[in-house]
Amino acid sequence: MTQHYNFAYLDEQTKRMIRRAILKGLAVPGYQVPFASREMPMPYGWGTGGVQVSAACLTPDDTFKVIDQGADDTTNAVSIRKFFEKTAGVAVTERTGDATVIQTRHRIPEEPLTEGQILVYQVPIPEPLRFLEPSEVETRKMHALEEYGLMHVKLYEDISRHGHISTAYAYPVKVEGRYVMDPSPIPKFDNPKMEMAAIQLFGAGREQRIYALPPYSRVVSLDFEDHPFDPSKADHPCDLCGAEDSYLDEVIVDDAGGRMFVCSDTDYCGSRRAAGHRGRLAAEDVA
């Protein structure tokens, strides 16, 4: 580890400020705590909120994993992983089970997380009501009064227009029967996993908000009695590992309409293939 940076990059006073926000977030699950987000050495939209939360949580003993849409090997994931390797000297891994802190952009790992783990989400727009009501003063009042009718109207309009709720990602949830929360743009397939054993922390850098879910918090996806929540996914098995229970990316493989479906969680897919599972196209060495 080089000694040119303070441990985990941020100065201690900034970390204390973020840490206090995290504790209040855990005390009021789903409520967005304002915090004084700092300029980070990466642009907004690249995970500055998640990076600040990770920096405030990491200890030298941690093993750190970063995923971007489930993948460990994308630009964003690689650069954030390297950032903390350099500034915090922490061990890094691509294995979900070996990680103690996992920073994620837009996915929850397929492998169930355990008590010793922390999942840090990068959040672009933390306010679930923002696209329905642009004023922060108004949305804050709506949360205070538990006035969430507008969100149900939005989901109802989905049904009246499309016949079903067409929201497929960033699907709003209600936490512990109180706050409506944006789960960040994870696919709605991941929503049921949010009731988990690990601590979940959400950081929105540009919007300067932190929120949190303690383990085993009740997280209910909003729906209607006659249109219950459906955590759907592409109706295929993974073409590489054959998994039927994982979230899939559709990949166009030629210009004649050919396509394949692969697990978006690269560690999950790789582990299954290492264990001998094979999908439809695995033999063709497309990976």
Place this chain on the structure above:
Amino acid sequence: MEALSLEGGFSDVPVQASLAFRAAMNAMARPGTIEVVAGAAGPAPLSVAASTLILTLCDPETPVHLAGAHDTAAVRGWITFHTGAPLVGPEDAMFALGTWEALPLSRFPVGTAEYPDRSATLIVEMAELAAAGAELRGPGIRDRAALNLPEREAFRANAARYPLGLDFYFTCGGALAALPRSTKVS
């Protein structure tokens, strides 16, 4: 200022504060869980856990209230030297420190409807800390947990105000546990 005030701080701030915060976060995320911290030792009657929490969470931006026997010149000097936190009355406090009997519960800020996070966190020094006694349920607890709370009614009333309310740390020696306002006590 007495020379004593200069002692008892972290020897490696970034690392010790990160380890202490992780323990404090685990405690707050899993009410009733007892964690052990180390690194700071303020003058009596400050416990190691309370000293460590203060150095981990407090700085010039966080007014601190000292209650009862904890409001001594030595403790004031130690907190001022190590954190720079202003020492204030309960109405203006973000953190408070004292025994259960000494803390004036009704006078601390509990947050507002728009900003429930603007509430005080109380560090309650205990004679002992054990996972037995009051039954706890709520976020962070799979089924139920237990903690030897100093009483139950005050915590029931605190939870009834949710999402407003106070959050608590209980400290004894190097051990600490937490009780956020979201926990139901019975």
